[in-house]
Amino acid sequence: MNRGPRRRDSVASLTSVERDGDAGKLALSDDEEQTLSRYIRKCDRRLMFYLCMGYATDSLNKMALSNAKVAGLTQDLNLQGTDINWALGVYYLGCLLFQLPSNLVLKKVRPIYWLSGSMFCWSLVTMATAFVRSAPELICCRFLFGAVQSGYLTGSLYYISFWYPRHMVRRRMGFFFASSGLGGIVVGPLCSALTSAGGGKLQPWQYIFLVIGAISLTWSFLGPIMLEDYPDKAQFLTDSERQLILRIMEQQNTVASSQQVRFAQVKMAMADPKVWLWTTIDFCANAATQVNGMFGPTIIESQGYSPAVAQALTALTNFMAFSGMASIAYIARAVRGSSTAIALSNFVTMAGFVMALASSSTAVHMTALFLFSFASPQPAAHGPAWEMANLQGNTKPAMAAAITAAFGGLGPLATAFVYRDQDSPKYALGHSVCLAMTVLCLVATLVLRAVLARENSRRDQGRQSLDLMDLTEEQIQDLADNHPDFRYRL
Numbered sequence: 001m002n003r004g005p006r007r008r009d010s011v012a013s014l015t016s017v018e019r020d021g022d023a024g025k026l027a028l029s030d031d032e033e034q035t036l037s038r039y040i041r042k043c044d045r046r047l048m049f050y051l052c053m054g055y056a057t058d059s060l061n062k063m064a065l066s067n068a069k070v071a072g073l074t075q076d077l078n079l080q081g082t083d084i085n086w087a088l089g090v091y092y093l094g095c096l097l098f099q100l101p102s103n104l105v106l107k108k109v110r111p112i113y114w115l116s117g118s119m120f121c122w123s124l125v126t127m128a129t130a131f132v133r134s135a136p137e138l139i140c141c142r143f144l145f146g147a148v149q150s151g152y153l154t155g156s157l158y159y160i161s162f163w164y165p166r167h168m169v170r171r172r173m174g175f176f177f178a179s180s181g182l183g184g185i186v187v188g189p190l191c192s193a194l195t196s197a198g199g200g201k202l203q204p205w206q207y208i209f210l211v212i213g214a215i216s217l218t219w220s221f222l223g224p225i226m227l228e229d230y231p232d233k234a235q236f237l238t239d240s241e242r243q244l245i246l247r248i249m250e251q252q253n254t255v256a257s258s259q260q261v262r263f264a265q266v267k268m269a270m271a272d273p274k275v276w277l278w279t280t281i282d283f284c285a286n287a288a289t290q291v292n293g294m295f296g297p298t299i300i301e302s303q304g305y306s307p308a309v310a311q312a313l314t315a316l317t318n319f320m321a322f323s324g325m326a327s328i329a330y331i332a333r334a335v336r337g338s339s340t341a342i343a344l345s346n347f348v349t350m351a352g353f354v355m356a357l358a359s360s361s362t363a364v365h366m367t368a369l370f371l372f373s374f375a376s377p378q379p380a381a382h383g384p385a386w387e388m389a390n391l392q393g394n395t396k397p398a399m400a401a402a403i404t405a406a407f408g409g410l411g412p413l414a415t416a417f418v419y420r421d422q423d424s425p426k427y428a429l430g431h432s433v434c435l436a437m438t439v440l441c442l443v444a445t446l447v448l449r450a451v452l453a454r455e456n457s458r459r460d461q462g463r464q465s466l467d468l469m470d471l472t473e474e475q476i477q478d479l480a481d482n483h484p485d486f487r488y489r490l
Contacts, residue, residue, distance in 0.1 A: 032244055036165075039241040043163050046236060048172055050226040051156045052179035054119055057216035058152060059183030060190075061126045062091070063293055064212045065142065067191035067314075068205035070297045070307040073138075076203055082417065083135040087142050088294050089416030092409055094146025099406035102151035106398070111159050111230075114151060116223020119216055121148035127213030130206040154405045158398045161388055163231055165248050170338070170385040174329035177381030181322025184293065187212070188314035196308045268482075269391075269399035277448040278387040278400070281342070282408025284441035285379035288349055288434045290412035292317050292373040295419045295430070299369060302425035303362045320374040325381040337490045338386035339449035341378070346442040348375035353435040357428060365425070372434075379441055383408075390452070390488045392481040411437065452488040459484055 028036065065073075069084055079087075106114050122145055129141040160172050194211060195204040202210075228234040231245045269275055291299075296317050301310040324345070332341035352372030356365055384404060391397040414437075419430035481488070 028244075035240050035244050036248075039237065039245055040164070040168065042236060042241075044172075046226055047163060047228070048160075048175065050222065051115070051160070052176055052182075054115070054152065054216075054219060054223075055156065055176055056179045056183035056186075057119070057212075057219050058122070058149060059180040059293075060187050060212045061122060061145070061149070061216055063184060063187045063314075064126060064129075064191075064208055066294050066297055067187060067195075067311055068208045070301055070310055071191065071195040071205040071208060072203055073205040076205065077132065077135060077138060079135050079138075082420075083139075085417050085420070087135070087138045089413045090139050090143045091146035092413040092416075094143040095150040095409050096406045097150075098147045099150040099154055099402055099409070102154055102402060105151070106155050106158060111155065112224050112227040115155055115159065115227065116220045118148060118150075118152045118155070119220035119223065122152075123213045123217035123220060125213075126216070127210055130202070130209035130213075150406075154398075154401045157384060157388060157401050157405075161397055162249070163245075165245075166389060170332070170382075170389050171329045173385035173388065174325065174381060177377075177385075178322055178325035181318055181325050181377070184318025184321055185315050188297075188311050188318060192308045192311035195311060263395075265393045265395035266399045268393075269396045269403060272400070274390075274448065274451060275387070275400045275403055277444050277451070278383060279404045279408045280444040281379055281383045281441055281448070282404050283411040284437040284444065285376065285383060285411065286409060287411035287415050287437040288353075288372065288376035288441075289321075289380045290415050291376070291419070291430070291434055292321060292369070294412065294416060295427075296369070296373070298419070298421075298424075299427065300366075302427075303365055317369055317373040320370050321377045324374040325377045328378040328382040329385070331378075332382060332386075337449075338382055338389075339445050339452075339490055342382060342386075342445045343442055345375045345378035346438050346445070348372075349438045350435060350442075352376075353431045353438065356426075356431045357435070360426065376434075376438070379445070386489070390481060392483065392486060393479075396481070449490055452490055456487050456490075459487065 065088060073079070074084060077083075125141060125145045125148060129138065129145070132138045132141055156176060157173060160176065161169055164172055190211070191208050194207045197204070197207075200207070228236065231237065231249065232242055234242065237245075292314070296314045297307070297310045300313050300317075301307060305313065328341055328345065331344070332338045335341050335344065349372045352368045352370075352375065355371065356368035359365065359368075384401065387400060387404060388397055391400050414433065415430065418433045419427050423429055
């Protein structure tokens with residue numbers, strides 16, 4: 001007899017969140033609003049700062065190879081044909097194989113150790129890459145780097161979703177992705193200085209791997225100090241802050257420490273067409289985004305610049321990427337929709353690739369590089385945030401994030417093999433493939449918007465045939481974003 005009322009309370013709890021029009025935003029008193037503001041400031045200054053700086057060092061490590069390439073690595077290792085392309089691309093295979101289960105492991109392993117441990121491991125692998133002596137050794141190191149690094153991105157996104165109210169998640173994820181641009185801004189001048197310095201017993205490209213690896217290794221040691229596992233156990237919060245955020249998270253069904261892996265939600269994520277549309281957007285966006293990350297120094301060098309100057313100039317292209325990623329959340333707010341913001345960035349990216357294909361002028365090529373370096377990262381940065389804002393449940397968001405990051409992250413694998421040295425300086429094949437990827441990204445975005453809008457309309461009209469009174473609390477939780485009171489954000 002008692003199960004019925006408990007089910008009604010559960011339904012009312014979820015409904016009260018969604019009826020407010022902004023998930024996770026409850027009717028709070030003035031004192032509670034101030035408490036929430038203090039809580040958010042603490043999390044931003046402590047948790048988000050660590051995660052963002054960690055992702056910036058991740059960007060440093062990923063770009064180390066492209067900068068080492070123009071610093072003499074190709075000649076010293078006697079790389080032939082597509083050896084360097086395999087070294088660039090195999091990283092994404094390592095990510096694919098290990099990223100899918102990473103968020104499920106995060107449910108079993110303390111986040112502070114999982115995230116900082118991942119950083120510690122990839123730093124050691126990067127430093128070890130300084131001592132490779134052949135193409136197979138280089139390829140093995142890059143595969144291992146992808147494997148141990150795979151848990152950081154999806155783990156961080158999942159971690160953020162358990163600390164912030166749902167309506168605040170997108171902006172934090174925007175800052176998180178933008179932080180990779182900070183790493184890009186630093187890596188060019190840093191590698192240029194290391195390349196120009198020379199001297200010592202090691203080659204410049206070896207110093208690049210050692211120094212960059214040491215930077216992220218140092219940062220990894222701060223993880224257990226700066227991070228906490230979950231809000232309900234955080235020592236840096238006051239009792240009133242913990243109680244308030246737990247109340248909000250209970251409304252959202254995102255109290256991480258009290259929940260177990262729900263395999264029904266795992267299956268739901270894998271079978272959800274919307275998740276695969278977000279994955280397609282991420283795949284195509286990443287293909288275009290990584291042109292600058294993987295081949296920026298090479299493309300600039302092909303325009304007649306020295307290796308050191310080419311590395312230094314990547315600070316400008318990476319600043320453009322950072323600006324694009326940092327601005328996308330504000331653009332989405334201005335145009336009142338993530339899908340509209342992503343579509344606009346697609347058009348700008350297409351314009352950049354068309355310019356690069358249509359002209360042989362160095363000035364036009366450099367302008368095009370700046371243009372698509374600014375616009376192409378925006379869907380890659382905002383797409384996952386858009387996805388997380390539209391998913392509910394304690395396990396489905398984690399699995400969806402892993403699917404999107406793993407398969408969507410394979411986009412650069414295609415990029416790695418279409419920018420060939422023999423196509424220098426115009427790189428027509430590479431630019432054409434990325435142009436086509438951007439068009440597909442636009443199509444997937446518009447289709448997904450239409451799907452979400454149609455589902456919202458169905459629910460507004462009450463055409464979803466589902467009687468919640470016939471369900472248990474666990475079954476209601478497993479509805480996730482299929483709950484009839486949930487509305488998708490366009």
